[in-house]
Amino acid sequence: MRNELQGQELSGAGDSDCLTDRGFRVQSRRSTSEFTVVGFGDDFKELVRSSTNLVDLVSETVSLKPIHGGRDFIGLCPFHDDKNPSFHVYPDRQTYRCWVCDQGGDCFRWVMEMEKLPFPEAMESLARRARLEVPKKKRDDATSDNQLKKTDSLAVVEWAVNLMHSTLRTSAKAENAREYVKKRKLSEDTVRNFRLGYHPEDWNWFLDQARARFTPAQLVAAGLIQERNNGPGYFDNLVGRLVFPIIDERGRPVAFGGRVLPGGNIESDAKYWNSLESTIFHKRRTLYAFDRARETIRRSKTAIIVEGYMDCIACHQAGVTNAVATLGTAMTEDHVRFLRRFAEKVVLVYDSDKAGQDAAERSISRFLAEDLDLRILSVPSGKDPADYLEDHTSEEFYALTASASEAWEYKLHSILQRISINTIAGRQQVLNQMMEFLAASQGLAGSIREDMILRNVCGRVQVDERMARQQLKELRGQTQKKGFTRRDAERQPVELKTRVENALERAEREVLEIILTCPESIDVIRHQIGADDFENARHQRLLDLCIDVWKEDGDLPELGRMIIAAESDSDLLSLINAVVDSAEEKGIFRLMNDQPNAHEKAGGVSAPSHLERVLRPILERREKRLNLVSKQLLAQPAQSMSILDDGTIDALRRLHKFRQSQMGNPTEMK
Ligand SMILES: [Zn+2]
Structure with missing residues (x-):
């Protein structure tokens, strides 16, 4: 099965190239820049988005009710004459969609639709609502933000990590920071292993140090500095903080966390500061210290998740080397999917305080059905793991994690306390x-x-x-x-347009469901098909965008990334929402993971069998089309053949022969 598919892939690619040169295949690829709105930086747009609570925003116009235990909200649709609530708001995706009239979008689209504003004004309106200052004019060197390559940002972050690390270890300005490190009993080895650093109390330090090496725009893109709100110029992030570099799973520094130091001159409400999402940093997927914990997690098949940098580092220093930490968020589905590649058991460790318990309970129910042994541990007598490990051994800590409650037990226990x-x-x-x-x-x-x-x-x-x-x-x-009502509602617009989704369109759609559920599958899929193998124009657009995100930005087309890439395009966002919903209903994730580690075999090129099944009708349609084209060409009189050179005619003959041998007598296809 697999060999056959790969065979098709190889021959298909060669043949279609030959035809493309002759113009028989129409390129339908669109650039994402078509959807890019100029005038504001992407960073600012994302800042506005993340500062806007869509449920609150929509609630100003539509009365919303929570469903699915508060995960989603529904109300009467403002875009059509709605009798039953068909309008859904999804807080986790920060998008909305009506299941009947198919209107959908994000916060920008909402304001554009409701207040009939063009995008820039909608953006300003939302920025004001979030009490953000709108940048007056884009700086020249910042307009190239979009073109900045990931590799640039990686180089900038790597440079900054080294700079801050050597500052912490040797600079006279870092005396206070070294004292704090000593007080927290972090060893020399730990400081070196985790590449801890210090940013002196100087608001232009990065800019000064980077002169002639990196441009301000590059520093902005890497999250080191920000543009000033009041007037021209920039200021540094991380000023006066002890800095924890965040390393991705491939061992590259991608972001920072910074802690305010006691006794310093920097006042801040936030004890910890984390880098914002960027092209290289994805908060919902990244786990702190995973690069150091990977081997122990793999060997013990167990991951321990703690709440912060200091707890995580204390664990490692004490010999609990399978500890990782989430970055200012509760554990997400992305974390679970990621960890399940290495671990069978995950122990969530929380402080025993009330806030810790609330966080634990909120995240539990989402993971109850996951095929994962999820345990919850509250460290005894209200301590955090770092405190506990000060006067206990790693063996004692491991014994605690071994006796941690299953998730449902933890829930029952907490109910029984009340x-x-x-x-x-x-x-x-x-x-x-x-x-x-x-x-x-x-x-x-x-x-x-x-x-x-x-x-x-x-x-x-x-x-x-x-x-x-x-x-x-x-x-x-x-x-x-x-x-049921959801599914029925979804069917309605299709019937209204008197269109029946045929089997091939269903297959196209399922390919999209697979990509958005298992984004890493894009690498296999894009080698098999392109957007012009799709019939449905909306499906084409979304597949194009997925491939663009992967090829041009090197990002996996995961949900959050795709919502950003969709650039408030109502049609795309609505399709993305619909695709994700139907993927959930069909249980695509499970179907795709029937064979564990299918992606890892044969250097990551083998397709899991579910994917093969879905791609098959689409590949077959392409085969038939190519076959038809070559047959028609060969049947034409000699003079029209003469416009083709001998090599092409020969290639077409061989193609025709090959198809015949592969698919039987071509006349059967009519
Ligand atoms: Zn509607």
């Missing part, structure tokens, strides 16, 4: 909350895991198992019904 089961009403309440918790996880339904959890919960709360199952079924039924 509600007593000494009364019948109390038991009922605990059961209600646990069943809601379980019902929220769709993927869990009917699984052995759910069965075991139910049995345990019922035993603990002393309630009848049959009753609990019944209750869970009813809760699930309600969610199921919602699922």
